[in-house]
Amino acid sequence: MRFPRLLFAAALALCAFDAQAETVAQATSPDGVIKVELDVNGEGRVAYRVFDHGKPLIGDSRLGFIFRNGREFLRNLKLDAQATSAFDETWEQPWGERHYVRNHYNELRASFVETDHDHRRFDVVFRVFDDGVGFRYEIPEQPALQEAQIMEELTEFAIARPATAWWIPALEWNREEYLYHKTPLQEVGVAQTPLTLRTDDGTHVSIHEAALVDYAGMNLMHGENGVLRALLTPGSPAKVVRQTPFDTPWRTIEITDSAAQLAESNLILNLNAPNQLGEVSWFKPSKFVGVWWSMHLGQQTWATGPQHAATTANTRRYIDFAAKNGFRGVLVEGWNPGWDGDWFANGWGFDYTRATKDFDIDGLSKYAASRNVHLVGHHETGCAVSHYESQLGKALDLDARLGIDVVKTGYVCDAGQVERQDEADGPVVREWHEGQWMSNHYLHVVQEAAQRHIAIDSHEPIKDTGLRRTYPNWVAREGARGMEYNAWGNPPNPPEHEINLVFARMLGGPMDYTPGIVSLTGRNGQEIQSTLARQLALYVCIYSPVQMVADLPEHYAQHQDAFQFIKDVAVDWDESHVLAGEVGEYVATARKARDSGEWFLGAMNAYDPRTLSLPLSFLAQGKHYRAEIYRDGAGADWHGAARFRFVREAKTVTRDDALSLWLAAGGGAAVRFVPLD
Amino acid sequence: MRFPRLLFAAALALCAFDAQAETVAQATSPDGVIKVELDVNGEGRVAYRVFDHGKPLIGDSRLGFIFRNGREFLRNLKLDAQATSAFDETWEQPWGERHYVRNHYNELRASFVETDHDHRRFDVVFRVFDDGVGFRYEIPEQPALQEAQIMEELTEFAIARPATAWWIPALEWNREEYLYHKTPLQEVGVAQTPLTLRTDDGTHVSIHEAALVDYAGMNLMHGENGVLRALLTPGSPAKVVRQTPFDTPWRTIEITDSAAQLAESNLILNLNAPNQLGEVSWFKPSKFVGVWWSMHLGQQTWATGPQHAATTANTRRYIDFAAKNGFRGVLVEGWNPGWDGDWFANGWGFDYTRATKDFDIDGLSKYAASRNVHLVGHHETGCAVSHYESQLGKALDLDARLGIDVVKTGYVCDAGQVERQDEADGPVVREWHEGQWMSNHYLHVVQEAAQRHIAIDSHEPIKDTGLRRTYPNWVAREGARGMEYNAWGNPPNPPEHEINLVFARMLGGPMDYTPGIVSLTGRNGQEIQSTLARQLALYVCIYSPVQMVADLPEHYAQHQDAFQFIKDVAVDWDESHVLAGEVGEYVATARKARDSGEWFLGAMNAYDPRTLSLPLSFLAQGKHYRAEIYRDGAGADWHGAARFRFVREAKTVTRDDALSLWLAAGGGAAVRFVPLD
Secondary structure, eight states, X not given: XXXXXXXXXXXXXXXXXXXXOOEEEEEEOTTSSEEEEEEEOTTOOEEEEEEETTEEEEEEEEOOEEESSSOOBSSSEEEEEEEEXXXXXXXXOSSSSOSEEEEEEEEEEEEEEESSTTOOEEEEEEEEETTEEEEEEEEOOBTTBSEEEEEEEOOXXXXXXXXXXXEOBOGGGOOSOOOOEEEEGGGOOSBOSSEEEEETTSOEEEEEEEOOXXXXXXXXXXXXXXXXXXXEOOOSSSSEEEESSEEOOEEEEEEESSHHHHHHOOHHHHTSOOOSSOOOTTOXXXXXXXXXXXXXXXXSBSSSSTTBSOOHHHHHHHHHHHHHHTOOEEEESSOSTTOSSOOTTOGGGOOSSSOOTTOOHHHHXXXXXXXXXXXXXXXXXXXXXXXHHHHHHHHHHHHHHTTOOEEEEXXXXXXXXXXEESSTTSOEEEEOTTSHHHHHHHHHHHHHHHHTTOEEEESSOOOOOSTTTTXXXXXXXXXXXXXXXXXXXXXXXXXXXXXXXXXXXXXXXXBOOOOOOTXXXXXXXXXXXXXXXXXXHHHHHSOOSEEEOOSOHHHHHTTHHHHHHHHHOOSSEEEEEEEEEETTTEEEEEEEETTTOOEEEEEEEOSSOEEEEEEOTTSOTTOOEEEEEEEEOTTOOSSGGGGGOEEEEEEEEOTTOEEEEEEOTTOEEEEEEEEOO | OOOGGGGXXXXXXXXXXTSOOOEEEEEEOTXXXXXXXXXXXXXOOEEEEEEETTEEEEEEEEOOEEESSSOOBSSSEXXXXXXXXXXXXXXXOSSSSOSEEEEEEEEEEEEXXXXXXXXXXXXXXXXXXXXXXXXXXXXXXXXXXXXXXXXXXXXXXXXXXXXXXXXXXXXXXXXSOOOOEEEEGGGOOSBOSSEEEEETTSOEEEEEEEOOOSSOOEEEEEOSTTOEEEEEOOOSSSSEEEESSEEXXXXXXXXXXXXXXHHHOOHHHHTSOOOSSOOOTXXXXXXXXXXXXXXXXXXXXXXXXXXXXXXXXXXXXXXXXXXHXXXXXXXXXXXXXXXXXXXXXXXXXXXXXXXXXXXXXXXXXXXXXXXTOEEEEEEEOTTBXXXXXXXXXXXXXXXXXXXXXXXXXEOOOSTTOEXXXXXXXXXXXXXXXXXXXXXXXXXXXXXXXXHTTOEEEESSOOOOOSTTTTXXXXXXXXXXXXXXXXXHOSSOOOTTHHHHHHHTGGGTOOBOOOOOOTTOBOGGGOBOSSOHHHHHHHHHHSOOSEEEOOSOHHHHHTOHHHHHHHHHXXXXXXXXXXXXXXXXXXXEEEEEETTTOOEEEEEEEOSSOEEEEEEOTTSOTTOOEEEEEEEEOTTOOSSGGGGGOEEEEEXXXXXXXXXXXXXXXXXXXXXXXXEOO
């Protein structure tokens, strides 16, 4: 029997057990459209629900914890106090999709206390924005809960309307590199966040988290009745171990009327703490080339030997290429010792403090500096994370000395192969990319780098939850299936994938997708499922402040027309607007470059050719612009030679015009608007 | 990037990556209908698949482990050896649904070894029966894997056909007391086992496990593409910690053409090890009454005081009632100190070695013995499990001294509130009813009891996985929503629930459902959703070798006709046959009593009134029987006064007859067949 406790309760409570209890607290968005209600049921369980436009969007969704070292913390609760407040500020991004971000919400703080036993407490803080809801648990310091060993956080999301979901699995806890599933909400398996939903009545919802610090990443699984429930990433001895007081990450529910609005939301950033680094103008948003694609093509190797890519001569060639074309950075992978054996999930042999013999790192740094170029560092850990940490300070010191001010990190291994060794010769235990220990590791690297004015671009990262606001040197991450799958993936990324990224993964933050493969061809002639114009659109649609110019110099030489756009496109923005789009189908994005007055537009398309008519009302009043248009040519398609059908043309436009763009299947378009007045 | 390892692999392997690999091993059921194939794909991942009648039933389903203290154990595997064998035996049950059980299967042992690193090994052993498949991992002793700290077992079940599922959630890991969900397979949330499926082409499948020993219980969740995946019950520092060599529990897939065959399967029992206790005739299958329902009705209390149920006088009354009507046992709950405070999930105050002052346990035991009756013990732990263990030996010694040879145990608490304290004054950590530590605890109690010739009836148990074969004194468990929910549950058990139990929960083993509430009324007049005849049917349909006669004596006095069947019905069987049934709709079961030659039949119905025409061909050739029929009367129904419409009648039948039984909505029937020749 389960509820003998009820035998001692009043009959009234018994009858009320499953009934919806009264609302004990509520909050509404500034525009009044979104409303959150809290209730406590007959069992003393706390639930929240969310309405938009007066209709239920999230039904009663429970809150609470299961601990290893204490009683469950989810029943016999009562509301002890509540407070509401309003907040409205506009803050400045040092770099980003937009210069200024408005942070406008109403807050509800509800304090709950147990009615029995130890009278433990937690607060739930809801912030209700015009475009969604964030909430977190705040656990105060208290005698009966000094350390919380969290086995599971029982947060639910009971989507109350039929919906279609786009999601990637949290399979084997094996990071984020999957193609998106599109399924009915009811058929979502164990899923990572951001998870994107479109309800049958057209509301767009994204469930994610913000400010994931010193906690395990949240995944979602189905509990019962179609309710999604948090499933934290594994850890040991519990998924999360924290001393009180502490706050959980924010659980976020972005809610918009369209896919475009979803992609424009700043809710995740707004829920992160302000910049803790102060002046960060030492980070320069920029493009970079790299000793990289040739290895994914199998033409060169990370390992030393006759095919070694990271040689002095080869790198000089890339420095020259970057300097000639105005790219600031040159990434070199395979520059350091450790790649010659089986480093996969076995990175204990990496040395981050010196280069291989055939790579004159000092000379190359000087040469790069002389040409106004910076090497981009690379720290592949092979998931021997403790080993990397032991060299981290020295490695970053080396970078700083050499003028390397952006470092790409890597954590390549399979499921649960992150290796943690707390003491020399101690046992090695396994951690997960999105577990609590790794959340601290990634941030530790970012903080160490910040002290040396170095920016971090994490590959195989923990998911992006907007921490770039707090640590603006955490400039980009991978965290999704990127371009390299077009080199050797089976299948390569299909045409809808990059559009799914815009409406799911990118809601977390910038992605280093490594765009611009104008050769459109992977290993063994594998066709990339993209037109040429679409490779240019990626620079606008997939935001990152560090954008790779990823193809080989000789390939760009063969596509000088297209290459011109890559040279011209900006990487830092005053404004960004998603002009049109549907999840998995197409997207068109316009961004205004910082300081130059230029605008750029990117559009990408999945399978159905379409013509978009895009009003140019984002352009400045009273100005004429030369629109330099790079688009799919007639008959273009994502198969065979048709991939290369491509038109570059120019015309003069004003904000009163609409631009008609035909997008091929798997196609795209990119436009630069240069002010003429 | 995720698979740079592939960059070093041959192009051929790359191309083969996602393609179905060749079959490396296979096995077929003795009748040839079910076939299992194993393959290894380009990543070195092992998969199994299952066909029945030549058609795929389970698609490629992966196998493997994620460890805390070592690399994942699921890729880069190759088949190193394989062996097949055939097995056919018939073994005798000391008690059970049938006297003799045939155990007939073909076995495939496939030995896999890693092709790199530490060359670790595991075997997968498949046993293919005519009614399904069992498989387990056998991990040999090996230098590179001395201790396995298992974070997750990545066993999959990729059901290849559209199906309907009946399942209960593994919500908050809060034991088994839920109503069944009926959903499309794709909408199964995190679920406990046994999980029952009916594919759209009518095949019945149950996924469960056998011989859960020193391991965490397996739940199921959706991975991706609708594939069900194991999700082990939590534990710490890992879900399972074992030294090699060890075997996992058997993962079982019962496969039959009908619901009836599913309910008749012996596959779970057959996969358990034979009786380790030797002669167990000291256990007597029997019925028992008890000081119990009055407390669930709220008329009396477990706690001492004016309403205390477990008094000497009240217990004497029950002993007299049992003796008069031929029931062997008298359960008394609330007999010991510890119930007076808030014992729920807080059982540290229980004393199992002495009775409360108003309960003369010695005198009552002697009085019971004088009337040929045995007290049934009761050990409610309130989940202070370490505390219970510290008294276990003395408690069982007391029981043995008093002639108490069946003990009902209890573990009442909410999610993750099982309390474990390894050292006095050490920290209390939380465990789960179905976690590894508790799997050992439950078995420890059973083994300690066996030494004293005491049988155990575990409430709030770990799920039943057939261990009664190995430990025949583990005679019953609760492990589902039982009758007490009809006293105070909201809602009470609906008419389909007990039928769902037959086709899901009961596939694990006997359940102490506590049937026979002839008053059909719970607390505050709550109507039990059953007719009177159906309460009798429960004694046949819901198998247990210890069957409670659960209602109050005064209620049986008001229903002497119905009570006659309860007095007559057997509790131990030579044969059992499910004559007809559909999951969630109806069931009819016939069982032959051991030694008496009598047969009993029970039938239960959900919502649609129906008439079953049941051939009596199970009766002995050439014999006449008096069929004593207890059935729903005209107009019977599960609402109001119609619940009590009831007919008792008799007629003479032979095996050539068919019995026509009308079953009301929420109704049932019970028949005793007494041989006349």
